[in-house]
Amino acid sequence: MATRCGFQNLIGGSFVDSHSSDSIDVLNPATQEVVSRVPLTTKDEFKSAVAAAKEAFPSWRNTPITTRQRVMFKLQDLIRKNTRFWFWLSPYHEHFLEEVVEHACGMATLQMGEYVANVSNGIDTYSIREPLGVCAGICPFNFPAMIPLWMFPVAVTCGNTYVLKPSEKDPGASMILAELAMEAGLPNGVLNIVHGTHDIVNAICDDDDIRAVSFVGSNTAGMHIYARASASGKRVQSNMGAKNHGIVMPDANVDATLNALVAAGFGAAGQRCMALSTVVFVGDSKLWEDKLVERAKALKVSAGTDPEADLGPVISKQVRQRKGSASWYKAGSKVEQDCLLDGRTIKVPGYEQGNFIGPTILADVTADMECYKEEIFGPVLICMQADSLEEAINIVNRNKYGNGAAIFTSSGIAARKFQTEIEAGQVGINVPIPVPLPFFSFTGSKASFAGDLNFYGKAGVQFYIQIKTVTQQWKDLPSGAGVSLAMPTSQ
Numbered sequence: 272m273a274t275r276c277g278f279q280n281l282i283g284g285s286f287v288d289s290h291s292s293d294s295i296d297v298l299n300p301a302t303q304e305v306v307s308r309v310p311l312t313t314k315d316e317f318k319s320a321v322a323a324a325k326e327a328f329p330s331w332r333n334t335p336i337t338t339r340q341r342v343m344f345k346l347q348d349l350i351r352k353n354t355r356f357w358f359w360l361s362p363y364h365e366h367f368l369e370e371v372v373e374h375a376c377g378m379a380t381l382q383m384g385e386y387v388a389n390v391s392n393g394i395d396t397y398s399i400r401e402p403l404g405v406c407a408g409i410c411p412f413n414f415p416a417m418i419p420l421w422m423f424p425v426a427v428t429c430g431n432t433y434v435l436k437p438s439e440k441d442p443g444a445s446m447i448l449a450e451l452a453m454e455a456g457l458p459n460g461v462l463n464i465v466h467g468t469h470d471i472v473n474a475i476c477d478d479d480d481i482r483a484v485s486f487v488g489s490n491t492a493g494m495h496i497y498a499r500a501s502a503s504g505k506r507v508q509s510n511m512g513a514k515n516h517g518i519v520m521p522d523a524n525v526d527a528t529l530n531a532l533v534a535a536g537f538g539a540a541g542q543r544c545m546a547l548s549t550v551v552f553v554g555d556s557k558l559w560e561d562k563l564v565e566r567a568k569a570l571k572v573s574a575g576t577d578p579e580a581d582l583g584p585v586i587s588k589q590v591r592q593r594k595g596s597a598s599w600y601k602a603g604s605k606v607e608q609d610c611l612l613d614g615r616t617i618k619v620p621g622y623e624q625g626n627f628i629g630p631t632i633l634a635d636v637t638a639d640m641e642c643y644k645e646e647i648f649g650p651v652l653i654c655m656q657a658d659s660l661e662e663a664i665n666i667v668n669r670n671k672y673g674n675g676a677a678i679f680t681s682s683g684i685a686a687r688k689f690q691t692e693i694e695a696g697q698v699g700i701n702v703p704i705p706v707p708l709p710f711f712s713f714t715g716s717k718a719s720f721a722g723d724l725n726f727y728g729k730a731g732v733q734f735y736i737q738i739k740t741v742t743q744q745w746k747d748l749p750s751g752a753g754v755s756l757a758m759p760t761s762q
């Protein structure tokens with residue numbers, strides 16, 4: 272909850288003010304107005320949150336799975352009916368809200384073990400999929416509801432308890448989710464929330480009672496967390512940055528492809544891990560680029576709360592300055608002159624203080640340029656050119672990221688070659704980078720992911736459980752039988 276003092280921690284079922292004297296202002300990126308404050312949760316408060324989760328674990332893990340599922344049914348219903356989210360979600364046009372909760376409603380099936388009868392005479396072996404204990408999640412600013420929902424619903428429905436650290440830039444949606452989860456019947460201590468930045472993240476990585484950490488965010492933070500939390504014996508799944516490419520073949524449907532490129536390139540002001548930030552045109556690119564510019568110019572840039580807005584501001588002034596700076600337009604290249612559409616100087620009437628960058632399109636970009644090498648995470652679409660599908664695939668595969676890639680074509684042969692040869696975790700064929708629904712998993716690869724088990728879907732359940740394999744023997748043993756030194760399964 273947010274009070275006059277700012278956002279509260281959620282510890283053991285109570286929303287409580289932090290005693291910390293340090294806090295961070297949460298700003299509306301369209302106006303710079305201070306919306307609230309986030310405390311830097313103290314070490315003691317963090318310890319209390321972990322202790323509450325630890326205390327709640329024995330009873331929650333023994334709560335029947337059907338009861339745990341029912342809490343998710345209720346939560347899904349409450350999320351659907353709740354309109355308070357929209358203030359936090361409007362900049363991201365966030366639709367993918369409650370699907371993971373919906374999926375968690377079927378946890379009894381997802382968590383089923385396996386059984387093989389009579390592996391040896393009178394001996395059966397079966398596996399049980401048990402919760403781990405206390406788990407934790409660390410969230411990015413974008414998709415402020417969807418990403419927490421990738422984490423705690425799966426974890427708690429498996430029987431774990433949870434400590435969530437929302438982004439310090441927009442923790443509001445997580446707080447609403449926590450209120451709804453409690454209203455849905457999640458017992459005290461099963462979900463706890465702490466706030467802060469590096470220190471609290473490091474405390475999560477180092478804590479001996481936390482068994483698994485889910486992270487979504489940048490590569491700098493993600494690799495640090497992956498290394499530090501793994502070093503203290505935790506399971507870690509780390510979803511990180513992206514440079515998603517779309518290959519456009521000369522035979523692609525023109526209208527559908529342009530619509531897809533504009534929507535995926537500029538939607539949410541490019542602040543989506545699935546944003547399509549790089550287009551590789553096979554063959555002549557000029558005609559495509561002219562039409563792209565035309566469509567991008569027609570987009571309305573305004574506050575996320577403006578129902579007419581196609582794209583809102585970027586998250587902070589610092590980010591705006593970095594992304595709007597000339598440095599990567601020029602670096603080692605003639606890109607400045609190839610800036611087909613320059614959104615750096617945009618003014619949005621009524622929101623003069625906002626962190627706006629208008630749609631920006633850069634042409635003739637090559638792989639050695641800064642704008643290509645770094646993740647921009649803003650409304651900037653980079654255009655490259657290749658002479659063949661083979662060359663375009665090579666460009667994509669040489670990039671260090673492996674989150675997603677798409678092809679636009681009317682040739683099944685080209686699509687099949689692309690699907691087979693492309694090195695990316697999420698592949699779109701005439702669909703700009705798709706976010707898989709939760710019966711699948713979010714399968715970023717290469718530098719976009721560290722860990723073994725992806726978020727949600729079957730892998731997501733596997734991440735939050737430990738398999739116990741039981742071998743049992745129930746047979747009448749003849750009295751007076753001697754001691755056998757054979758392995759039980761070879762008797």
Ligand code: NAD
Pocket residue numbers: 409410411412413414436437438439467468469472473487488489490491492493495510511512513543544646648674713715719
């Ligand atoms: P971020 O890495 O700055 O912050 C993410 C979280 O890590 C925050 O909770 C923050 O407090 C913490 N953090 C940041 N730096 C840290 C450090 N050095 N040490 C410890 N903790 C640290 O990311 P962001 O700017 O909030 O989010 C944008 C990034 O997230 C982009 O790179 C985007 O691609 C990525 N992202 C990836 C996915 C995915 O599924 N692959 C989804 C959404 C966003």
